[in-house]
Amino acid sequence: MAIIAEVVDKCRDDLEARRYFLKRSEEVPEPVTANHPMTCGNCIHFERIDHPHLGHCAKGEPEAIAGLWDTDRRYCERFLPRPQQTNNDQPRPARAET
Numbered sequence: 174m175a176i177i178a179e180v181v182d183k184c185r186d187d188l189e190a191r192r193y194f195l196k197r198s199e200e201v202p203e204p205v206t207a208n209h210p211m212t213c214g215n216c217i218h219f220e221r222i223d224h225p226h227l228g229h230c231a232k233g234e235p236e237a238i239a240g241l242w243d244t245d246r247r248y249c250e251r252f253l254p255r256p257q258q259t260n261n262d263q264p265r266p267a268r269a270e271t
């Protein structure tokens with residue numbers, strides 16, 4: 174609360190500070206959507222490593238130092254769904270043939 178009061182006081186008294194904080198307010202990131210249906214494991218840009226659940230993003234999206242967990246649900250504008258595997262005579266996706 175002290176920080177908010179300080180910013181409000183600063184904006185009241187200082188036009189440059191008001192412009193600065195209004196500009197900064199436009200930089201607020203999109204809120205995280207809990208339980209979003211997208212997971213990295215279902216994305217074609219997810220590159221698995223030797224660990225059974227970890228991988229890295231081929232598009233360079235931010236990730237933890239160990240990488241991305243395949244089952245974590247997240248909103249991502251670069252998400253592209255991995256083609257579904259089939260059990261019939263349809264050709265399998267190239268990445269599934271390794």
Ligand code: SF4
Binds near residue numbers: 211231249250253
């Ligand atoms: S593009 Fe997004 S959803 Fe796909 S692997 Fe990278 S971070 Fe995950």
